[in-house]
Amino acid sequence: xxxxxxxxxxxxxxxxxxxxxxxxxxxxxxxxxxxxxxxxxxxxxxxxxxxxxxxxxxxxxxxxxxxxxxxxxxxxxxxxxxxxxxxxxxxxxxxxxxxxxxxxxxxxxxxxxxxxxxxxxxxxxxxxxxxxxxxxxxxxxxxxxxxxxxxxxxxxxxxxxxxxxxxxxxxxxxxxxxxxxxxxxxxxxxxxxxxxxxxxxxxxxxxxxxxxxxxxxxxxxxxxxxxxxxxxxxxxxxxxxxxxxxxxxxxxxxxxxxxxxxxxxxxxxxxxxxxxxxxxxxxxxxxxxxxxxxxxxxxxxxxxxxxxxxxxxxxxxxxxxxxxxxxxxxxxxxxxxxxxxxxxxxxxxxxxxxx
Ligand SMILES: NC(=O)c1ccc[n+]([C@@H]2O[C@H](COP(=O)([O-])OP(=O)(O)OC[C@H]3O[C@@H](n4cnc5c(N)ncnc54)[C@H](OP(=O)(O)O)[C@@H]3O)[C@@H](O)[C@H]2O)c1
Numbered sequence: 001x002x003x004x005x006x007x008x009x010x011x012x013x014x015x016x017x018x019x020x021x022x023x024x025x026x027x028x029x030x031x032x033x034x035x036x037x038x039x040x041x042x043x044x045x046x047x048x049x050x051x052x053x054x055x056x057x058x059x060x061x062x063x064x065x066x067x068x069x070x071x072x073x074x075x076x077x078x079x080x081x082x083x084x085x086x087x088x089x090x091x092x093x094x095x096x097x098x099x100x101x102x103x104x105x106x107x108x109x110x111x112x113x114x115x116x117x118x119x120x121x122x123x124x125x126x127x128x129x130x131x132x133x134x135x136x137x138x139x140x141x142x143x144x145x146x147x148x149x150x151x152x153x154x155x156x157x158x159x160x161x162x163x164x165x166x167x168x169x170x171x172x173x174x175x176x177x178x179x180x181x182x183x184x185x186x187x188x189x190x191x192x193x194x195x196x197x198x199x200x201x202x203x204x205x206x207x208x209x210x211x212x213x214x215x216x217x218x219x220x221x222x223x224x225x226x227x228x229x230x231x232x233x234x235x236x237x238x239x240x241x242x243x244x245x246x247x248x249x250x251x252x253x254x255x256x257x258x259x260x261x262x263x264x265x266x267x268x269x270x271x272x273x274x275x276x277x278x279x280x281x282x283x284x285x286x287x288x289x290x291x292x293x294x295x296x297x298x299x300x301x302x303x304x305x306x307x308x309x310x311x312x313x314x315x316x317x318x319x320x321x322x323x324x325x326x327x328x329x330x331x332x333x334x335x336x337x338x339x340x341x342x343x344x345x346x347x348x349x350x351x352x353x354x355x
Contacts, residue, residue, distance in 0.1 A: 004305055005052030008286045010206050011157045011179035015125070017055040017088050019280055020301060021208065022048065023291035024058035024065040025236070030347075031062075032234035036293050038068070044295025046076040049085050051302055057182075057208070057289055058119075059092035059128075060111055061350040066091060066118035073120050090126040090208070091115050092161055092182075093146065097132040097348035105145040111351075112149050128159040128182050128208075132348050134167065134336070143176045150177075159208070164330035165195035172203055180286065183331040185209035187218060187256060187275055187321060188240070188247045191331050197284050206286025209279055213290060214240035218275040220264070223257045226250075236291060242341050246334065247324040259320035263313045272297070273304035278317055281309070 007016040022045060025031055045056070056072075058065040069089050077087065093111055095103055115124055129146055131139040149155050159180035160168060172178055181200065185192045189211055192200075200207055213219060215236030222228075227250045232238050244253045260271035267274075279288050290301050309317075328334065335342040 005054075005302065006305065007052075008206065010126070010286060011177075012204070013156075015088075015157060015179075017090075017287055018053050019287050019305065020053050020055075020276070021090070021287045021289040022053065022056040023210065023289040024056060024062050024069065026234070026291035026293045027058075027065045027068055028062035029064050030235070032293060034233075034293065038071075041294060042072050042075055044298060045072055046080060048295070048298045048302075049076075049080055049087060050083060051298075053298070053302065054085060055088040055090065055287065057090045059094055060115055061092070061094045063350070066115055070118050070120040088125045089119055089121070090128060090159075091119065091124055092128040092130060094130040094161075094350075095132075095142070096351045099351075100131065100133060100136040100138060103138060103142055105148065108142060108145045109149060109154075112146070112154055116154065123153060124155045126157045126159055126180065127155050128161040128180065129163075130161045131163070131167075139163075139167065140171055140174045140176075143171045143178075144174065147176045159205075162332035162335070164333060165199045166330075168196070168199060168205070169203075178203075178205060180206045180208050181331075182208040182210060182289075184211040184243075185279060185282070185285065185331075186211045186214055186243075187260075187278060187317070188214050188243050188253070188324065189327050190321070191327050191329060191333070193282075194330055196331050197282070200284035205284070207282075207284050208287050208289060209285055210289045210291075211240060211243065212276055212279050212288040213272050214243060215291070217241075217244060217253070218257075218260070219272040220257065220261050220270065223254070223261055223271070238345055239342075242345070243327070246327050252324055255323060256320045259316050263309070263316060266313070267307055269303060269307050270300050273300060273307050274309070274313075274317070276301060276304035277307045277309055280304075 006019045009016050157179045161182035183192050217240050260274045264271045264274045
């Protein structure tokens with residue numbers, strides 16, 4: 001693979017990431033039914049890194065993935081470094097809902113130390129902090145404890161995930177130097193545009209975007225097809241099937257897909273490449289995450305980066321988006337509605353269950 005993934009600066013200290021990030025959720029136990037061929041996957045990840053796709057995303061709660069990325073460093077890190085390729089591994093700190101009111105600086109440090117051990121590094125490149133329930137006080141204090149660990153050298157940069165604009169502002173105003181917010185952002189879900197993009201621009205944050213391909217729904221494999229029957233094949237499809245419904249349902253989503261497919265065909269690319277290209281051109285978007293548990297799509301997704309959308313393409317895409325419903329509220333607002341459809345499918349006490 002030719003090396004051609006743009007680098008994006010985060011945090012102003014010379015730290016750079018690749019504009020595409022390998023998503024690790026798909027590699028966690030419990031995400032999908034299919035087994036992972038680890039040796040083949042690690043070879044594919046190394047090839048992707050040599051092509052410039054050097055940044056990976058995982059989480060303390062993605063069971064087995066920090067360990068897997070640690071093994072990736074151990075098996076391929078030295079030869080990648082010899083070729084001048086440095087990996088960046090982003091993890092998350094996602095405390096269980098049931099423990100939010102009893103966290104201490106010690107319990108936070110224990111989780112960070114565990115991530116360091118699992119990833120086999122002396123310092124975590126980026127820790128993205130999550131908080132399931134704003135009604136439980138403490139997120140600013142916990143962010144401050146993470147900042148102490150940053151100052152102590154255990155973390156290079158701090159970010160958040162799924163925090164809305166007022167809370168990101170609150171954490172920044174408390175003096176915690178966040179560099180990124182990991183949010184859902186795609187042709188189907190443009191909630192970041194309601195408030196987060198403006199805040200990110202004002203405060204110099206980069207958006208690291210998941211759902212970029214809506215778990216695969218933003219690809220032509222679903223074009224002209226009926227909605228897949230339940231049970232769906234993996235957790236991403238369960239999540240983004242709800243997003244398709246929020247955006248107006250299967251028929252209107254099909255119209256968007258048809259537009260993406262037509263644009264893609266004019267350029268000899270895939271509908272997914274068009275979806276990624278659209279996202280990467282949005283203001284304040286630092287990177288798009290793409291999940292994987294095999295290397296099949298790496299080349300096609302790298303191809304998105306050299307796609308140049310013409311004015312006509314942009315207009316057609318905007319018209320198709322305009323026919324969809326705009327999801328309500330700030331980022332992750334619908335997901336926080338107690339007993340709502342999005343909240344019901346989420347596992348909020350994974351650490352305890354997998355301890
Ligand atoms: N912070 C959070 O709350 C949060 C939530 C979700 C995800 N994430 C992060 O974001 C990452 C991305 O996950 P996601 O759930 O949003 O899924 P996604 O990246 O939108 O979709 C991944 C799926 O898209 C399909 N795909 C990828 N490239 C394709 C291509 N070129 N053509 C056709 N299909 C393609 C693959 O499906 P097949 O393999 O079936 O073909 C793959 O499993 C995760 O791994 C995780 O790191 C974070």
